[in-house]
Amino acid sequence: TVQRMVTIPEGMPSIMVYERLMANDQLTGRISIPAEGSVLPDSYAFDKNEPRAAVLKRMQDAMTKTMAELWPERSPNTMVKTPLEALTLASIVEKETALKSELRMVSGVYSNRLRIGMRLQADPTIIYPITKGKSLGRRIRKSEIRDVNNYNTYAMAGLPKGPIANPSRAAIAAVLNPQRTTALYFVADGKGGHIFADTLQEHNANVAKWFAIRRQRGEM
Template sequence: MRRLGTLIVVLAVMGCVLIGGNFVYGWSAKGPLTKETEFLLPEGSSLSSAAASLEELGAISSSASFLNRAKILGSNEPIKAGEFSLPAGASNSEILSILQGNAFITRLITIPEGMPSILVHERLMAEPLLTGDIAVPAEGSILPESYAFERGETRVAVVKRMQDAMRNAIDTAWKSRKKDIAVSSPQEAVILASIVEKETGIASERRKVAGLYSNRLKRGMLLQADPTVIYPVSKGKPLGRRILRSELNAINDYNTYTTVGLPKGPITNPGRASIEAVLNPEKTNALFMVADGTGGHVFADTNAEHENNVERWFALRRQRGEIE
């Protein structure tokens, strides 16, 4: 009987060790996921509701086993709402660590420098992971950058971040502005920066283009910026053709060929570099510029010099077969 009792105790201990070992092993063993899988944990989710969703997703075999092991073997850190990427074969332990950490899936939407608000609207509306409708944002109110967003986030919230970023960028740049610049307010700075943004895509030219237009503003000259002619016609989208003479002669609040001074508002969303260029323009005597055929411009201080540059530009275009 004594031997039988000892045997029973040994078997009981072995059974406990086996059960305990299986319990611990199940915490770190390879899970059932066969491929990397996205998992969205809504705000306010509990560990129990997360476990149920994980079982339904097929990331864990049993929500009850996951919860029991998590309470005994896991960390006491809270889980976090967000979208996560669960790797193939993720163990219960790995999954809990992921949900407690900051390894959220980062999704970005990029607004390039010089993208007009009508195209910003189209880009946001085309993003299927965002929700809700928005109106076209005010021109010049969006800071061109890449913005992180979460699946299911509202487009209104994303636009607000973009506009807050623009306000902060302008406020910061305005505090560092140089003396005797041609603009008298942050809004005027954005308007002029939007012209600079559309007139040149060459980073090294921005401050000189800003200096040229600043000179013209100070002298009360017409700015004669082609993009301001196009804006009322296309709202910032590519025109797709040459500007018509009637459009150059049109009298409206944007056409700087017929109205002295700045247009009534921005013609696109300028980037930080163009804003900073307007607030710290290059000191130059240039009043004129024309394309040089390489994507940049030739600058001139006098009209006679400018006319010679224009003739060379037209000769190059005729040589290329662009005009007769």
């Protein structure tokens, strides 16, 4: 028996889920772009000539089942009030770190910001209205940082109006049980992870180190 699989990576936006399914010539029929955050990233088996709609439904049913399992187990420490808010914050956390070991810590930082009314200032929320989650391919412009819309968390407090990608089970679990921390800031450490800070002064020093690393690499 030939096993055919289609894989949806963690944090893939729905426009790319749609493109991946439509590009698979062993599937049939047409689909619409699924609602952002409705697909659970995973590898899914399918039969040759199976309708794309049937495969997409399995992906969405898997997300529905995952949320139904995780939501009742949420911590009192979580700042999300609904499953949609959980998916929204989890999609941001997923975009901010590629390390599973950091998911709960990044979630903890954003939970702290939400708790005190501080803006999340998450770069992926600037990019989403421009590209629908695809790579921007350039640096973010100052005008885009200031742009007021339903997603840009630099221009508004609180969560965006909805998810900016399809988050993994691990990211959702991290948002529902965030790390207890006093950190409010984080920046890349140049090694694939992040450095966290409690104060703006500490954060600015960490940013200076990151810029020095980027200049050394010829990225600035």
